[in-house]
Amino acid sequence: MKLTILGGGGFRVPLVYGALLGDHADGRVTRVVLHDVDAGRLRAIARVLAERAAGVPDAPEVTATTDLDEALRGADFVFSAIRVGGLEGRADDERIALAEGVLGQETVGAGGIAFGLRTVPVAVDIARRVARLAPDAWVINFTNPAGLVTEAMSRHLGDRVIGICDSPVGLGRRVARVLGARPAEAWVDYVGLNHLGWVRGLRIAGRDELPRLLADPVLLGSFEEGRLFGADWLRSLGAIPNEYLHYYYFNREAVHAYREAGRTRGAFLRDQQAGFYAGVADPAVPALELWDRTRAEREATYMAENREAAGAGEREAEDLSGGYENVALALMRAIARDERATLILNVRNRGTLAALDGDAVIEVPCLVDAHGAHPVAVDPLPGHATGLVCAVKAVEREVLDAARSGSRAAAVKAFALHPLVDSVNVARRLVDGYAAVHPGLAYLR
Structure with missing residues (x-):
């Protein structure tokens, strides 16, 4: 194959x-x-x-x-x-x-x-x-x-x-671990868009154990999302958000932390990987050893600004091992060999979330077999989550329209409608600023 x-x-x-x-x-x-x-x-x-x-x-x-x-x-x-x-x-x-x-x-x-x-x-x-x-x-x-x-x-x-994405996998793994369960034996009720989803339940032997987690401040403080969002906010939500929702719920603090940092995450990775690729170009350098060292540093510094802003501390050792590669392998095996699997994936909605049309790509548990990935029926999201999902999906649709039509106006609209951009004038300046540095945006007119 x-x-x-x-x-x-x-x-x-x-x-x-x-x-x-x-x-x-x-x-x-x-x-x-x-x-x-x-x-x-x-x-x-x-x-x-x-x-x-x-x-x-x-x-x-x-x-x-x-x-x-x-x-x-x-x-x-x-x-x-x-x-x-x-x-x-x-x-x-x-x-x-x-x-x-x-x-x-x-x-x-x-x-x-x-x-x-x-x-x-x-x-x-x-x-x-x-x-x-x-x-x-x-x-x-x-x-x-x-x-x-x-x-x-x-x-x-x-x-x-x-x-595919490794964020839901890591979140489900951490919640199961805290509850004393093997991740492979837990059903994770996870719903949303990519980098915009919530764990609303975790069933072990048919019993939802998430309420036990939400009621225990010690357990909530024992894993990354509990420290990142805080026990009180998680209990208010009645769910465990994907770590990327920290950018929404604590946006002011996140932006401040990023502005105060010596360099951004992208600049750090740019410089770090430039060093790696330059090093591997030397035949005398052990390539795998250098890659391992570079990856360990990369994983340890993941979302460091958010953790610092929240006082969440360092990442756990178990969370430094990646995960998306195992999702990719399980997905390929399920399709190629008809080895049925349940995986959290990004697929077309097909009526799974009533608030979105059938072609909207969402991130939900799916049953996978030789015929592909089939989203599992889920309960509706609460109003606050539905509003956020619909707002961000509307932005994605404006991006797709701008890419199809080359419309600068559609691009401005995409920026302006995003919940984390607070001004149409800022949106216009963003389009101008990005178009000035990215040759790949020359198509916008």
């Missing part, structure tokens, strides 16, 4: 390959094709993969190419993890937004809109090529903003594109 990884020179690709190395069953991935627009990054990651595969006799074969059509032909699965504009673009997204006093995070608020505006046209081109060159392939999208990009691609690929 052939897996094509778009963004194959990306730093986290070795996580996906590592998951594949542990799969020895029939029907597994035997060939991996890395595609990237940067040949140097491809060579660097190929070195890491080669060292990681040492001593594994049935390791999937790895090839690399900068030719997108060549990479897609004959693919059974396409894993998309591209970053249009690179980490320099992410750093610009943050810098321009913070100068206006609004959030620049890469998936939330102004930064997420800017990232989406330059990514959607590229993602749509990829979707069209997949439909032409590999019509039977399944596309697994990890490209951010994941829900928005998955919805853009679904307009050309239908249900054969499925979005």
Whole structure:
């Protein structure tokens, strides 16, 4: 089975390959094709993969190419993890937004809109090529903003594109762990959009244990989201929010922390990864060892500004191991082998949330089999969550309209309607600022 990884020179690709190395069953991935627009990054990651595969006799074969059509032909699965504009673009997204006093995070608020505006046209081109060159392939999208990009691609690929994210997986794992349950044995009632969802229940042997967690301040203070949001706010919500909702519930504090930081997250990763890729270019440097050290630092500093603003402390050791690669592997196995699985995924709504239309991509538990991912029926969200979900989905639709039409007015509208952008004039300045630094936004008129 052939897996094509778009963004194959990306730093986290070795996580996906590592998951594949542990799969020895029939029907597994035997060939991996890395595609990237940067040949140097491809060579660097190929070195890491080669060292990681040492001593594994049935390791999937790895090839690399900068030719997108060549990479897609004959693919059974396409894993998309591209970053249009690179980490320099992410750093610009943050810098321009913070100068206006609004959030620049890469998936939330102004930064997420800017990232989406330059990514959607590229993602749509990829979707069209997949439909032409590999019509039977399944596309697994990890490209951010994941829900928005998955919805853009679904307009050309239908249900054969499925979005994944590690945030719900990590949240469910932490809640189950605190409650003394094995994550694999717990049913996580999670509903929302990507980076905008809530755990509303966690059932173990048919019993919802979330009320026990919400009633115990000691338990609530023993895991990351409990410390990040605070026990009182979680009890008020009656749910455990995805960590990215900290940007909404504590926006003023988050923006202040980011403005006070010595450099933004994007600038940190840009500089850190530049050092990694430069180091791996030296054949004498052990590539896998350098990658491991760099990844450990990356994971330990994840959302550091938010944790500092909330006084949440350091991340737990168990949360430094990633997770999206295991979701991707489980998803591929379920489809390729009809090994039924339940996974939290980004899929078309299909009536699951009555407040949204059927084509809106949402993030919910899904039953996965050889025919794809099928969203599970869920209870409606409470009014405050429904309002936020509908507002952000409306913004995503304006981004899709701007990307389709090239309308600058639609882009301004997307920024202005977002709950974390507080002025139409700020929205206009954001569009001007982003268009000035991102060549990928030249299409806006």
